[in-house]
Amino acid sequence: MYRYPYVTGTSVIGIKYKDGILMAADMGGSYGSTLRYKSVERMKPIGKHSLLGASGEISDFQELLRYLDELILYDNMWDDGNSLGPKEVHSYLTRVMYNRRNKFNPLWNSLVLGGVKKGQKFLGTVVSMIGVHFEDNHVATGFGNHLARPILRDEWHENLSFEDGVKLLEKCMLVLLYRDRSAINKLQIAKITEEGVTISPPYSLKTFWGFSAFKNPTVGAEGSW
Amino acid sequence: MHAGRFLEYSLHTVQDLVHHKLLHLIEKQANSGDRIDLQVRCLAPDLPKVPFAKAFEEATEIISFRFFVPPFVWQPMKFFGVGSEQRLKEAIRVVHDSAEKMVTDQRIELSNAGSLDDRFDLLSRLIQIKNPDNQGEKGLCGIKMSKTAIEVPPKGGFSFDLCRRNEMLFKKGVQPPSYRKTGTTIVGLIFQDGVILGADTRATEGPIVCDKNCEKIHYMAPNIYCCGAGTAADTEAVTDMVSSQLQLHRYHTGRESRVVTALTLLKSHLFNYQGHVQAALVLGGVDVTGPHLHTIYPHGSTDTLPFATMGSGSLAAMAVFESKYREGLTKDEGINLVCEAICSGIFNDLGSGSNVDVCVITKGQKEYLRNHKLPNPRTYVNPKGYSFSKKIEVLSTKVTPLKERVEVIEGGEAMEE
Numbered sequence: 001m002y003r004y005p006y007v008t009g010t011s012v013i014g015i016k017y018k019d020g021i022l023m024a025a026d027m028g029g030s031y032g033s034t035l036r037y038k039s040v041e042r043m044k045p046i047g048k049h050s051l052l053g054a055s056g057e058i059s060d061f062q063e064l065l066r067y068l069d070e071l072i073l074y075d076n077m078w079d080d081g082n083s084l085g086p087k088e089v090h091s092y093l094t095r096v097m098y099n100r101r102n103k104f105n106p107l108w109n110s111l112v113l114g115g116v117k118k119g120q121k122f123l124g125t126v127v128s129m130i131g132v133h134f135e136d137n138h139v140a141t142g143f144g145n146h147l148a149r150p151i152l153r154d155e156w157h158e159n160l161s162f163e164d165g166v167k168l169l170e171k172c173m174l175v176l177l178y179r180d181r182s183a184i185n186k187l188q189i190a191k192i193t194e195e196g197v198t199i200s201p202p203y204s205l206k207t208f209w210g211f212s213a214f215k216n217p218t219v220g221a222e223g224s225w
Numbered sequence: 226m227h228a229g230r231f232l233e234y235s236l237h238t239v240q241d242l243v244h245h246k247l248l249h250l251i252e253k254q255a256n257s258g259d260r261i262d263l264q265v266r267c268l269a270p271d272l273p274k275v276p277f278a279k280a281f282e283e284a285t286e287i288i289s290f291r292f293f294v295p296p297f298v299w300q301p302m303k304f305f306g307v308g309s310e311q312r313l314k315e316a317i318r319v320v321h322d323s324a325e326k327m328v329t330d331q332r333i334e335l336s337n338a339g340s341l342d343d344r345f346d347l348l349s350r351l352i353q354i355k356n357p358d359n360q361g362e363k364g365l366c367g368i369k370m371s372k373t374a375i376e377v378p379p380k381g382g383f384s385f386d387l388c389r390r391n392e393m394l395f396k397k398g399v400q401p402p403s404y405r406k407t408g409t410t411i412v413g414l415i416f417q418d419g420v421i422l423g424a425d426t427r428a429t430e431g432p433i434v435c436d437k438n439c440e441k442i443h444y445m446a447p448n449i450y451c452c453g454a455g456t457a458a459d460t461e462a463v464t465d466m467v468s469s470q471l472q473l474h475r476y477h478t479g480r481e482s483r484v485v486t487a488l489t490l491l492k493s494h495l496f497n498y499q500g501h502v503q504a505a506l507v508l509g510g511v512d513v514t515g516p517h518l519h520t521i522y523p524h525g526s527t528d529t530l531p532f533a534t535m536g537s538g539s540l541a542a543m544a545v546f547e548s549k550y551r552e553g554l555t556k557d558e559g560i561n562l563v564c565e566a567i568c569s570g571i572f573n574d575l576g577s578g579s580n581v582d583v584c585v586i587t588k589g590q591k592e593y594l595r596n597h598k599l600p601n602p603r604t605y606v607n608p609k610g611y612s613f614s615k616k617i618e619v620l621s622t623k624v625t626p627l628k629e630r631v632e633v634i635e636g637g638e639a640m641e642e
Contacts, residue, residue: 146540150573151548154565175547179540211552213415213531 005057005108007031009042010182011144012053013172014112015156016123016137017165020193021114023053024169026177027202028184035184043190045197047072050086050115051190052093055141056129057108064107067096086115086122090133098131106130110141116194140172143180148172162191174205280319287313410538410570410577411441411452413507414550415531416559419516419587420509423563424452425538425571426596427578434578440595442584446471446482448591449510450584451491454536455503455523463504467491484510484517488527496525505535511586538570538577545569556585564598571600 012025029037042061043053046068054061071092075084084092090113100106106129114123124135138152151172160168166189177183185207190199287309291299302310395401408429413422428436443451443464449471453460467490471482487508495502506521520533532550534542545566554562560583570577581598584591 143540146573147544150541150544150569153573154545154569171548172544175544178547179543211531213529217529 003108005060007036007058008182009040009055009058009061010180011140011142011148011176012042012055012110012112013140013144013148013152013169014053014114014123014125014138015152015160015165015169016114016121017160017162019162020116020121020191021051021123022162022165022169023051023112023114023190023192024173024187025053025055025190026173026184026187028182028186029058030182035182038184038186039202041188041199043188043199045192045199046089046113046115047075047084048196049083049117049192050089050113051192051197052089053112053114053141053190054109056110060107060109064093064096064109064111068092085117085120086113086124087117089113089115090122090124090126090135093126094131094133097126097129101130112139112141115192119194143176143183144172147175147179151175170205174207177205177207280316280323284313284316284320287316408576409441409454409536410534410542410567410574411454411507411536412534412542412546412563412566412570413452413509413518413520413532414546414554414559414563415509415516415518416554416556418556419511419585420518421556421559421563422450422452422507422509422584422586423567424582425567425577426580426582427571427576428457429576437579438596440582442582442593444468445487445508446475446510448512448586449482449484449487449508450586450591450593451487451509452507452535454505454507459502459504460506463491463494463502464506467494481512482510483512483514484508484519488519488521491521492525492527495521495523500524507533507535509586511588516586534566534570536570536577538567538574541569541573542566556587560585560594560597568598568600 007029009029010026012023014021014023016022023043025042027038027040027042028035029040031037037058040058042055042058043051044065046052052064052068054064068089071089072084075082093111093113097107097109097111108129109126110128111126112123113125114121116122122135123137123139124133125139125141126133127141138149138156140148140152152168155168155171169189173183173187177185185204186202187205188200188202190197192198290309299310302308303313306314391401408427409425411422411424413420422442424441426436426438426441427434428439439457441452441454441460443453443461445451445464445468451464453464467487470490471487474486475482487510491506491508495504500523503523504521505523507518508521509516509518511517518530518533520528520530520535531552532546534540534546543566545562549562549565563583564581567577567581571579571581579601580596581600583594583597585594586592
C-alpha cells in the first residue's frame with residue numbers, strides 16, 4: 001500500500017537564534033543511489049512569517065507547497081489584517097500529514113517549519129510521514145538527527161548572533177557532508193526574522209582531507225592485507 | 226551427504242517390507258478370515274520367536290518394574306535371586322550371549338571375506354579397526370546392544386536434525402534466546418605521542434541494561450589495547466584468544482608485539498567466520514614502528530585511521546570528532562576530546578550510557594583510566610535508608626567479619642601477567 005519515494009532530499013537543520021530562525025539544507029535531489037538533481041531548493045517561504053524546509057520525496061514537498069499556497073491565498077482573501085503565523089502553519093501541516101497517513105496515502109516527507117510573528121520565535125518539526133510533531137530550540141531531519149543534534153545539544157545557547165548561528169550550522173553541515181552519502185557540497189542558508197525571509201544563494205563548504213594518516217594509509221599496517 | 230544413498234535405501238526397505246511381509250500377511254489373514262487388530266504391536270501372529278528380541282523385551286519390562294517399587298523391595302530380590310529379578314538375570318544372560326554370538330559371526334565373516342567394506346554397520350567398521358582380541362568383545366557387545374548400530378547408512382558431516390525442530394518452534398512463535406549486545410560507543414584517536422582509546426560502560430540485553438559498569442577496553446598486549454562493540458561474548462572471546470596468541474608469539478620471538486600482528490590475527494579469524502562472530506573492534510597501540518589505530522568490522526575488513534568510532538553511538542561520537550579533531554593534539558586535549566565524544570554517545574544514543582573509560586598508550590607506558598568520568602552520578606539517595614515493616618523483628622544479631630578467616634601471606638611467587 002505504501003508507495004516508495006523516488007527523488008529524495010537529505011537532511012535539513014534548523015536553529016533559533018537572537019533575531020529569529022536559521023535553517024540550512026543542501027541542494028541535492030537523489031534518485032535512488034544516483035545524485036540526479038543538484039539545484040533543488042528545499043526551503044521555501046510560506047506567507048509573511050514562515051519558512052518551510054523539507055527532506056524526503058520532492059514531489060510530495062511540491063504538493064505540500066500547493067496546499068500551503070491555497071491556504072495562504074484564502075487567508076489573504078479575507079483581507080482582515082490577520083495573517084497565518086508559523087504556529088498555525090505548523091498545526092495545519094501536522095493535520096495534513098496525519099490525515100494522509102490515516103488514509104494510507106502518506107506524504108513521504110520530514111518537515112522543518114520556522115518563523116517569527118510579533119516577536120515570538122517558533123521552530124517546529126513534523127518528524128515523519130506518520131505525522132509526529134514537536135517544537136524545540138534546534139531541530140533536524142534524517143541523518144541530521146544522528147550527526148547534527150549531538151553537536152547542537154552541546155553548543156547551542158540562547159541569543160546566538162547571526163554569525164555564530166551560521167558558523168554552528170556550517171559545522172553541522174560539514175559533518176553531514178563527510179558522513180552522509182546523499183549529501184552534496186552545495187548548500188543554502190535561510191534566515192527568517194520579523195522583517196522577512198532571506199534565502200542565501202548556493203555556496204560550498206571548505207573540506208579538509210590533509211591528515212597525514214590519509215596520505216599513506218597502509219604504512220601503519222604493513223604485513224596485513 | 227549421503228542423501229542419494231539414503232533415499233535408495235529407504236526405497237528398498239519399504240519395497241522389501243511391502244512385498245515380502247505385508248502382502249503375505251494380508252493374504253494369510255484374508256484366507257483365514259481372522260480380523261486384523263491394528264492396535265497390537267505386531268500384526269503377524271506367527272512371527273518366529275527370536276530369543277534375543279524376546280529376552281530384550283522381557284529385560285526392559287522387568288527393569289521398568291523396578292521404578293514402580295521402592296528400592297528395598299527389588300534390591301533384596303536381586304541379591305537373593307528370587308522372583309522377577311531372577312528372570313531378569315536370565316534375560317540379560319540371553320541377550321549378552323546373542324550379542325557375543327553376533328560379534329563372533331562377524332569376525333568369522335571377516336576372516337573369510339577378507340574385508341567388510343561393503344557392510345555398512347558400525348560393528349563391521351569397528352571390527353576392522355580394532356585388533357582381534359578378547360578385550361574388544363565386551364565393548365563391541367555394548368555397541369551391539371544399541372539398536373542404532375545395525376545396518377544404517379553412514380552419516381557424515383554436520384547433523385541438521387535440530388534445524389527442522391528450530392524452524393518448527395520459530396513458526397509456533399517461540400523466540401530463540403537473544404544475545405547480550407554491548408550497544409556501545411567506542412572511539413580511538415591518535416595524538417602526538419601515541420593512541421587514546423575510549424569507551425562507555427553500558428551493556429544491554431535488548432531493551433534492558435544488564436551491566437551498568439562493564440569493561441569494554443580489553444587488554445591485548447602491554448602496548449596494545451582493543452575496544453569491542455557488538456555481541457559481548459564475541460568481543461571477549463576473540464580478544465582473549467588473540468591476546469594469548471600474541472603472548473605465545475612474544476615468547477617465540479622475544480620481542481614486543483606489533484599492532485599489525487594483532488590486526489591480522491583478528492581479521493583472519495573474523496573473516497573465517499563470515500561475520501557470524503559479531504565483534505566490531507577498535508584496536509590501538511604503540512610499537513616500534515609508531516602509534517597505530519585500526520577499526521575491524523565483523524566481516525573481517527579493516528581500516529587504518531587517525532580517529533575512529535564504532536558501535537551504535539558511533540555517529541554521535543563521529544560528529545564530535547569530525548568537527549573538533551586536528552593533528553598534533555597534546556595528551557590532555559586528546560583525553561578531553563575522547564571524553565567529549567563518548568559523552569556525546571552516552572547522552573545522544575540509547576544503547577550507550579553510564580561512565581567513560583579511557584586508555585592512553587604511549588611509547589613504553591600505558592595508563593588505563595577506568596571510570597575516568599562519571600557523568601551519570603546517583604544524585605538522590607534516600608537518607609532514611611530502608612526500613613523493614615514493624616512486623617519483622619530482629620531477634621538476634623551475630624556479625625562475623627570474614628577477614629579474620631582469610632590468611633594473607635606476603636611474599637610467595639608472583640604470577641606472570
